Amino acid sequence: MSDWQQRFDDRIMRSIGRPLAKLEHGTGAWVTDAAGTTYLDFLAGIAVNSLGHAHPAFVEAVTAQASKLAHVSNYFTTEPTLELAERIVRLAGAGSDGRAWFGNSGAEANEAAFKLARLNNSGGARTRILALVDAFHGRTMGSLALTGKPHMRAPFEPMAGGVEHIPATIEALEASIDDAVAALFVEPIQGEAGVVELPAGFLEAARATTERHGALLIVDEIQTGAGRTGEWFGFQHAGIMPDAITVAKGIGGGMPIGGLVTFGRASDLFQKGQHGSTFGGNPLATAVSNAVLGEIERAGLVANAAARGPQIRERIAAIGSPLVGGTRGRGLLIGVALTEPLAGEVVAHSMREGLIVNAANDHTIRLAPPLIIGDAEIDEFAVRFARALAAAHAD
Template sequence: MKFEEIKKLSISYLFANYSREEVCFEKGRGEFLYDLDGNEYLDLVAGIAVNILGHCHPAITKTVKEQVDKLVHVSNLYYIKEQAQLAQALATIMPEPLSRSLFVNSGAEANEAALKLAVKKTKRRRVVAVNNSFHGRTIGALSATGQQKYHDGFEPLLSNVFDFINYGDIEALKEMVTSETAAVILEPIQGEGGIVVPSAEFMRTARDVCTDRGALLIIDEVQTGLGRTGKMFAFEHFDIVPDIVTLAKGLGGGFPIGAIVSSDDVASAFQPGSHGSTFGGNPFVCRVATKVIEIIKSEGLDSRAREIGEAWISRMKSLCNSKPFDVRGKGLMIGIEMGEEAKQFQKFCFKDRILVNVCAGKVIRIVPALIISESSISRFDQTLLSYINSRS
């Protein structure tokens, strides 16, 4: 099928809720995608931090084929071996006392479940969230999202539940968390908000305030987790341990899964019937996710992301020295704040067959597969330099 036919079908039969680039991909390998004509694109978006091992990783492909031939779905009415094995694998990479998992199908679902768990455990109703955040598009997760553009047309949402402060505002955090607060929900690095890294003091204060006032600290690792930022989980950069961690995106290596992980004590608030998901934790995706964790651990991809990311960020800062661009991030979660030039640069990259995307309207987001090669990094650097020179 030709591209124009695919585009016509999409326009005719799909909801128009996505803005799409003029391309359709039919194959992927490693950090590369290939369009209908076989043209190769360097993928620095990775499905928005999803394809953490690249496209069609041989070990993942092998695991998929084996599991499809064995068992894809069975209800949570029964014990599921692959689900138990994934929960064990997550417990081995989480700090104590985070050892209990519940599986869903997406990041938004994970955050919804985490909010429910916090309310049920604490028997409180209010949640502190932050401006410029993003936690998903379902009603509860959207209510926790501190960006008006995502709220437009859907308000009032759960406005009587959430109290917002500015990300990084320590004094406001101390003031807002009260005896009525069930939880504080934070991204350890804001993704959709523009790759914003908070201070260690802010994150540690969040931990201390929650502990002191009996609230739970929920850390949304949907975009940052599984080695993306140079540590297995981004909260580790701040030497804190949350009460609840939410995961998705990279956990499935390209397949849909979400999870919440908590301690025995917090998890005990959920009893049979408290929460559930028809497809959550099915044998197929759990087997794949367990393999993803195994590969990240065995190949040291979290350490690799840290080493490569530090060097890459340093190099990009040097390349951008003549422009008022701000390069920031951790590991292989990198943002280049370009202001009004961000969308121009995205188009410039696209012409060079390099895929990046714009978040917060002004920041180039780079979240490639953790297996990205040095030659691919150099290819992007050359495109960045060419763009800067063309604007000099």
């Protein structure tokens, strides 16, 4: 065991496993560890580092804002906070009645959305909240109650009441929603389940059914937002308008930030004093998020994600590995389906090849590279991933 691994084992809470490496610095899609090994980063901090590492727009925003104001509490506001609210409402297409609330993480965003759902109950009869089997919405108590993975919830039962998990089918959707449902939570793509897309027509049916029964449709865009799927937000592929979305990860490009964006009538549900966050919407985080989203717009990175995703999937298919059963996902959120439960081995061999990927489960490799990637990075990925697949298959 190396010195840093021993230090980790001695002092870091055992809620997470031992890290794969101790990273020190990065540039673009590349990152270097303490031993001097450089890796091609095709995970981007789990779909967080939209602009890669140490992008000038990110660095300049941190430096400029830190020299002015970093934190003011929610008794005050600042220009970066107002600008980000206006920007994210615009990008989401929420319209003139759209509103935003900012916290510090995706889990906090979903906690806020959980409370929003509870507020959709003016008559007192809406006691049910629906989410999907295999969904992942976070690890805090409210977001964990929404998470459709029993093994994650079991150690912490009892959960917040009223949440039911239904299969991701249109039939189950239409059979489950009635006038007692306050809200339906969905991810456009279930990233933690193995980059699993919803069935064709599901979001459209969810919108029609929730609208008919007065329930809120809340779309978790934490992993699919900020242009990752080839649209600004995953729901936009379906051409629908939800009542609210939750955002985090890629909107900050590495700066911790999360948020809730509301549409239409949902924008009037929260009243003064019903929710807040000491650090939420601080000027440092919002200034950086403005810079990240502004650079994604300026550089056309949403279109880049839409183009590069199919390119990567074609390169994976061309490898011809018997371990690869296919790919799924949209844009730069890609799941590689394995024919054998060897995802952990593929990750380990990828690390040896200087490539960072992720095992979403035993049969799925998840890819979520920075939105800035181009031909050179994809060529290098294909070479290294092919060697990792071959080594895992030979074990």
